[in-house]
Amino acid sequence: MVLLDVFFTMYNGFIDVSFLITGIIFSGVLFYVSIISILEKEYRAFRVSLILSSVIIIPFLIIFFFDFQYKIVVISIIILLIFIALIVLFFPYRPKLKEGFQIPKDKHDERDIMFSRNELKPETEKYDSYYHKNPEKKELDDKFREKPGLLSSGSSMYQPYSYASAHANLEVIEALKPIVNGPVSENKIKVDPFKISSYIKTWCKKLGAHSVGITELKGYHVYSHKGRRELYGKEIKNKHKYAIAITIEMDNEMIRTAPKGPVVMESTQQYLNSGTIALQVAYFIRSLGYEARAHIDGNYEVICPLIARDAGLGEIGRMGLLMTPELGPRVRIAAITTDIPLVLDFSKEFSSAIDFCTICKKCADICPSRSIAFEERGEINGVLRWQINSESCFTYWCTSGTDCGRCMAVCPYSHPDNFMHNFIRWGIKNSYIFRRFALYMDDLFYGRRPKSGNLPNWIDM
Ligand code: SF4
Ligand code: SF4
Incomplete structure (x- = not known):
């Protein structure tokens, strides 16, 4: 019983911190995008990424700092969904072109x-x-x-x-x-x-x-x-x-x-x-x-x-x-x-x-x-x-x-x-x-x- 309590306490702490780190990574990546964008003089991309970088961290901070019933369950589900979304997004699926390699029939005339x-x-x-x-x-x-x-x-x-x-x-x-x-x-x-x-x-x-x-x-x-x-x-x-x-x-x-x-x-x-x-x-x-x-x-x-x-x-x-x-x-x-x-x-x-x-x-x-x-x-x-x-x-x-x-x-x-x-x-x-x-x-x-x-x-x- 004590062991189970220790496990759950550790799990809760790990999930809590992982959740915050996930938010920081998302925000950090978008901040990095904003830096690259300003260097590339892409001002719209700079504005969008900076705004997203600031906004995306907010729900992570709120959930991390406030306690509520079933908090760990909610966090676990969110992390799982993020994980699944990333797998789906990057799943290597490269269907071959059905028609195969394309070779023109006739020569072009310059x-x-x-x-x-x-x-x-x-x-x-x-x-x-x-x-x-x-x-x-x-x-x-x-x-x-x-x-x-x-x-x-x-x-x-x-x-x-x-x-x-x-x-x-x-x-x-x-x-x-x-x-x-x-x-x-x-x-x-x-x-x-x-x-x-x-x-x-x-x-x-x-x-x-x-x-x-x-x-x-x-x-x-x-x-x-x-x-x-x-x-x-x-x-x-x-x-x-x-x-x-x-x-x-x-x-x-x-x-x-x-x-x-x-x-x-x-x-x-x-x-x-x-x-x-x-x-x-x-x-x-x-x-x-x-x-x-x-x-x-x-x-x-x-x-x-x-x-x-x-x-x-x-x-x-x-x-x-x-x-x-x-x-x-x-x-x-x-x-x-x-x-x-x-x-x-x-x-x-x-x-x-x-x-x-x-x-x-x-x-x-x-x-x-x-x-x-x-x-x-x-x-x-x-x-x-x-x-x-x-x-x-x-x-x-x-x-x-x-x-x-x-x-x-x-x-x-x-x-x-x-x-x-x-x-x-x-x-x-x-x-x-x-x-x-x-x-x-x-x-x-x-x-x-x-x-x-x-x-x-x-x-x-
Ligand atoms: S349709 Fe193809 S060629 Fe045209 S902008 Fe998009 S990626 Fe480029
Ligand atoms: S197809 Fe010709 S006219 Fe159209 S955007 Fe390209 S270069 Fe310009």
Whole structure:
């Protein structure tokens, strides 16, 4: 009897203290979120987490300090419910995509992409020929031609410094375009595929890449015809065996200002940075005696997001961009195709990203031109996917003068690469229930339609 009394006294004390500690942990975690949020200049998330941190501790304190009948029973039940809720929330449930891996049936023609169509000048042979073959696109394209245009001083987001910086980036990229390919050294060095693959990946990361992956180059990775500049209409015959995809992070503070000037400044900067790395790697491989071609902004033969997906770097999401596990769509991609022997990275399953995109729709909600579908994925070219309305999106770009990026800025996957957000992304990846919870929390902390961030002071002078 005495032993039982001692046990119950100890149990009561343990449960009482555990209950208080649980409240302190919840409050502490939310306080930590508020600190991270203020450092990230996410003021709404800061306010919400600080308020929640202060409020959530109150019921725990009240119950801890006041005695009432059946107190221990009530506390035990609450602790049990919290425990069950956490198990349910984090229970690893990762259903595989029923439809399996998606492979496009036909090759894409680069002449159909908006940048190629934007380069067509009325009363030229290319222009007449393109719209003769694609009359349904003429009316759509006339709409963007009526607008001031990308980086135009008459556009709605015109800001002289950021536009001039973007121009500067594009000029440098222009200078790099002719050197994507070059002579191969006659002195071929025998390489070990494992070692050279590891060397290239590590070097790329040292040069600033966020992730690097290797895949076999497939027919559907390669455009059927060139769509830009002097090689317009030329059939592409890239017979390389391998493709290396490189992603590079876009600065979060700059992207959060979308669709203002800094976003185009940042995207062109990272096109340049990713392109420079691709060029370096291609030069390196050629100097070892193997063919290699860099694929950089404005001079692609391949579709970089598809290569990156197949190289295991992410999945194509609702906005039609590569969604990487750590940075979501907040990356730029470049690629190298080559015949140097390499070890392949196999495509990983990112069914969690597809499931999250299915429920999220935040990008579709925020898109100023309503270019992102709210519906389920549909079959396009033999592939189950979402497709954005690239004409209306590009028309908005030509109105704003920037490449907009509102969708990218609000995507819950785009939060910075740090412990707090990585923990949430880990939960999103692992748990079906957590994905629903995380989306609700993202809306609560950051807003369903977050405001566009202010220009950094150093730009807004
Ligand atoms: S905002 Fe949501 S729906 Fe859109 S790409 Fe990101 S996760 Fe998917
Ligand atoms: S870039 Fe802007 S206009 Fe285009 S899909 Fe994204 S949010 Fe819409």
